[in-house]
Amino acid sequence: MKINAFLKLWLNVVRNSIAMLKKQSLLKMYFILLCSLLFLVVEFLICYVAFSFMRGIPEVGSIIVERLMYLFYFALFLMLIFSNAIITYSTVYISKDTELLFSYPLKSGTIFRYKFIESNMLSSWAFMAILVPFMVSFGMANHADSALYIFMFLYFIPFLIIAGTIGSGLTMLLVKLLPQKKLRAVIFLISLFVALVIYKSIRRVRFEESGQTIEIFMLNQMLPNIHMSYSLFLPSYWMAEGILKASLKEFKDAFYYFLLLLSTALFFTEVLINLAEKFYLISWQDVHSQAREKIFCLSRGIIERIRPLFKIFGMDSCGLIIKDMKLFWREPMQWTQFVIFFGILGVYFVNIRHFSYNMLQPFWKHICAFLNLSAILLTLGSLSTRFIFPQISLEGNKFWIIGLSPLGLKKVLYEKFLVSFTVSFFITESLLMISNKMLGISGLLEACFIWVILMMNLALIGLSMGLGAAFPDFKSENPAKIVSGFGGTLALIANIGFILIAVAVTIFPFQLFLKGYISTYMDLKKAAMISMGIVSLMSLGLCIFPLLYGEKKLAAMEF
Amino acid sequence: MIETLNLTKKFGTKIAVNKLNLDVGKGELFGFLGPNAAGKTTTIKLLTGLLKPTEGLVKIFGYDIQKDYIKVKSRLSYIPDVPYLYEKLTAREFLRFVSEIYLIDGKDTEKKIEGFLEFFSLREYENILIEEYSHGMHQKVVIIAALIHNPDIIIVDEPMVGLDPKTTKLVKDIFKNSSKNGKTIFMSTHTLSLAEEICGRICIIDNGNLIAIGTLEELRKKSGIDGRLEEIFLKLT
Ligand SMILES: Nc1ncnc2c1ncn2[C@@H]1O[C@H](COP(=O)(O)OP(=O)(O)OP(=O)(O)O)[C@@H](O)[C@H]1O
Numbered sequence: 001m002k003i004n005a006f007l008k009l010w011l012n013v014v015r016n017s018i019a020m021l022k023k024q025s026l027l028k029m030y031f032i033l034l035c036s037l038l039f040l041v042v043e044f045l046i047c048y049v050a051f052s053f054m055r056g057i058p059e060v061g062s063i064i065v066e067r068l069m070y071l072f073y074f075a076l077f078l079m080l081i082f083s084n085a086i087i088t089y090s091t092v093y094i095s096k097d098t099e100l101l102f103s104y105p106l107k108s109g110t111i112f113r114y115k116f117i118e119s120n121m122l123s124s125w126a127f128m129a130i131l132v133p134f135m136v137s138f139g140m141a142n143h144a145d146s147a148l149y150i151f152m153f154l155y156f157i158p159f160l161i162i163a164g165t166i167g168s169g170l171t172m173l174l175v176k177l178l179p180q181k182k183l184r185a186v187i188f189l190i191s192l193f194v195a196l197v198i199y200k201s202i203r204r205v206r207f208e209e210s211g212q213t214i215e216i217f218m219l220n221q222m223l224p225n226i227h228m229s230y231s232l233f234l235p236s237y238w239m240a241e242g243i244l245k246a247s248l249k250e251f252k253d254a255f256y257y258f259l260l261l262l263s264t265a266l267f268f269t270e271v272l273i274n275l276a277e278k279f280y281l282i283s284w285q286d287v288h289s290q291a292r293e294k295i296f297c298l299s300r301g302i303i304e305r306i307r308p309l310f311k312i313f314g315m316d317s318c319g320l321i322i323k324d325m326k327l328f329w330r331e332p333m334q335w336t337q338f339v340i341f342f343g344i345l346g347v348y349f350v351n352i353r354h355f356s357y358n359m360l361q362p363f364w365k366h367i368c369a370f371l372n373l374s375a376i377l378l379t380l381g382s383l384s385t386r387f388i389f390p391q392i393s394l395e396g397n398k399f400w401i402i403g404l405s406p407l408g409l410k411k412v413l414y415e416k417f418l419v420s421f422t423v424s425f426f427i428t429e430s431l432l433m434i435s436n437k438m439l440g441i442s443g444l445l446e447a448c449f450i451w452v453i454l455m456m457n458l459a460l461i462g463l464s465m466g467l468g469a470a471f472p473d474f475k476s477e478n479p480a481k482i483v484s485g486f487g488g489t490l491a492l493i494a495n496i497g498f499i500l501i502a503v504a505v506t507i508f509p510f511q512l513f514l515k516g517y518i519s520t521y522m523d524l525k526k527a528a529m530i531s532m533g534i535v536s537l538m539s540l541g542l543c544i545f546p547l548l549y550g551e552k553k554l555a556a557m558e559f
Numbered sequence: 560m561i562e563t564l565n566l567t568k569k570f571g572t573k574i575a576v577n578k579l580n581l582d583v584g585k586g587e588l589f590g591f592l593g594p595n596a597a598g599k600t601t602t603i604k605l606l607t608g609l610l611k612p613t614e615g616l617v618k619i620f621g622y623d624i625q626k627d628y629i630k631v632k633s634r635l636s637y638i639p640d641v642p643y644l645y646e647k648l649t650a651r652e653f654l655r656f657v658s659e660i661y662l663i664d665g666k667d668t669e670k671k672i673e674g675f676l677e678f679f680s681l682r683e684y685e686n687i688l689i690e691e692y693s694h695g696m697h698q699k700v701v702i703i704a705a706l707i708h709n710p711d712i713i714i715v716d717e718p719m720v721g722l723d724p725k726t727t728k729l730v731k732d733i734f735k736n737s738s739k740n741g742k743t744i745f746m747s748t749h750t751l752s753l754a755e756e757i758c759g760r761i762c763i764i765d766n767g768n769l770i771a772i773g774t775l776e777e778l779r780k781k782s783g784i785d786g787r788l789e790e791i792f793l794k795l796t
């Protein structure tokens with residue numbers, strides 16, 4: 001009966017939201033559909049080509065595919081857990097409707113079940129977009145029959161549930177066990193620890209010692225050999241193994257892995273619901289009685305002390321900047337992600353020399369350099385969607401304070417743009433410097449890279465900021481939810497698309513040079529200038545127009 | 560019906576409610592007053608089991624709210640100061656959802672919901688999403704949702720904010736009638752004239768401490784002021 005009520009609640013919400021969507025312009029609807037379709041198709045094609053290529057490599061092809069599968073599902077598993085843990089915190093503990101539900105005669109377990117499904121769906125749906133084309137292309141490249149697809153679909157659901165229960169369980173445990181004050185520090189330490197363990201378990205071999213051909217060596221480096229991903233106890237291993245078995249038509253084994261996943265999912269769910277029955281209400285009460293004062297002494301101290309630095313921007317901008325810094329610091333979920341992603345890249349780059357990439361032939365060295373550049377840019381791209389895009393929306397209902405103040409929305413927009421740009425510019429440029437230094441890249445290539453990073457910072461931050469202002473969502477307090485809307489999806493697709501284009505344009509003259517189509521250094525220089533010009537033009541366009549568009553939209557907004 | 564024993568709530572070192580002892584009987588319309596940050600909302604959240612007392616006990620219908628909360632909550636309504644509603648539902652859908660949660664029998668529910676909507680002049684808006692409602696309409700839906708399962712106790716935090724005079728009168732009458740019919744109403748408010756008009760007993764707290772409790776007459780005697788509640792309130796806090 002009560003579950004029935006929740007079911008109806010969802011159906012109503014979904015139906016009404018769709019009805020609201022229909023009221024909006026058809027153009028926007030079609031545009032969203034088209035973009036999503038395009039994204040899926042492109043992803044599918046890339047995966048398909050990659051799988052076909054790898055299968056074609058004699059002898060080692062199947063080994064590489066296998067390793068890729070373990071690695072892919074392992075990474076996916078970790079990301080799902082992480083995303084579930086974060087989203088659980090906001091949907092299960094912070095979300096406003098929990099208070100409403102707790103005031104009804106509902107058992108904690110019932111409320112939790114409902115909130116768990118909600119947060120699991122919220123955290124998983126974005127990954128579906130990655131997963132489905134990957135799986136389908138794997139099947140197509142293997143000329144598999146329909147049984148494989150059925151199996152993949154069957155694996156998929158318990159896999160998501162397992163990751164969800166672990167993520168949510170982790171959050172519940174942390175909230176229950178830790179006093180609120182220490183929560184952020186502990187989350188930070190745990191993330192750091194996990195990152196370190198994974199990093200340490202990557203087995204790297206020096207090229208000279210490996211005795212492999214350069215191609216195999218490079219593939220090895222690009223698909224890090226993470227021991228952990230082969231662990232027999234990992235659901236991601238079962239999933240990968242099951243899919244591989246199914247693709248070889250060993251359906252008995254495949255079915256076994258399905259049962260394994262299913263029973264684990266059921267068992268974990270049962271355990272989690274039982275835990276929730278006992279602890280959910282208590283921990284929810286804890287979260288809502290946390291002392292609000294004094295926690296932030298540290299940040300208040302440091303941030304207030306550097307306040308004079310920002311005085312040069314004028315009183316009002318200074319106020320805004322200080323406010324943003326405080327809010328950012330007070331949201332541990334925000335900056336831990338930041339630290340983790342850029343931290344991993346940093347550690348990796350610092351260790352490049354260790355793997356003796358700098359001993360490689362120029363061709364491979366260039367490939368490495370470009371891969372590093374892409375890694376930096378892709379990280380920047382996804383982080384800027386994740387953090388920069390929701391900034392305007394997060395001002396939320398309080399936006400009118402600023403809207404009515406003499407500051408004006410325009411100033412807020414550009415202040416946020418400038419601050420974000422400055423921060424990300426310094427981080428990405430330093431990462432790039434490390435990478436270049438370690439690889440021994442210098443001269444023209446280095447200059448190009450530095451310039452590209454500058455331009456891309458402008459473009460990616462401007463784009464995310466502008467779209468965030470043009471498609472704000474003032475209602476939700478949850479950044480993940482804001483990002484998963486139309487504007488956020490658009491920003492992510494545009495970011496990644498543009499990164500791919502920009503890297504391709506940058507790499508083009510250098511590849512021509514290495515392949516011998518450009519013979520003199522002078523010609524290379526000219527070609528590089530042209531490609532930089534193209535990147536710059538596109539970047540400036542992608543920075544300025546979205547910002548102007550966002551500004552116009554904000555100015556026209558009614559509160 | 561509502562009983563607190565040495566009820567204390569601390570947030571860190573801040574004591575929001577300090578050793579509060581209250582006893583509200585059946586059919587009482589109890590006014591709960593105090594300046595901003597006095598601890599009214601905190602007390603109410605303790606009464607409804609949303610917060611856990613640092614010390615002390617809340618008993619409702621004789622049950623400990625922290626332990627037997629299902630039994631208590633099915634006969635109790637809570638209207639928070641900042642109520643949440645599912646914005647993507649229409650008023651009708653939301654009220655149906657609430658009735659299902661309270662396991663009210665299906666047949667009469669529709670009629671009941673319609674009656675309430677009619678009563679609060681919301682019929683013509685019943686199929687519009689709540690996100691498009693004005694503040695007062697929002698508040699009306701919250702009040703209907705609190706009344707729909709015919710609770711024995713209603714706990715309200717600032718009920719009249721944003722309501723027009725006509726609706727204020729409606730709500731006032733509902734509260735008065737309910738209390739006549741043996742329902743208990745626990746109401747926190749800043750509208751002193753309202754408390755003066757409808758409340759039987761009034762309790763004033765400040766800084767988490769109970770300052771005074773009793774009927775208007777008793778408060779007058781205690782403060783030594785023979786005037787309106789406003790003067791008494793200002794003197795005591
Ligand atoms: N979660 C919390 N963490 C820390 N302190 C809190 C928390 N909730 C309330 N307080 C503090 O407890 C005190 C009482 O707050 P409460 O909301 O109960 O006041 P109130 O009487 O309802 O005030 P108002 O009339 O403004 O609604 C305040 O000082 C407030 O700062």
Ligand SMILES: [Mg+2]
Nearest residue numbers: 599600640716
């Ligand atoms: Mg209050």
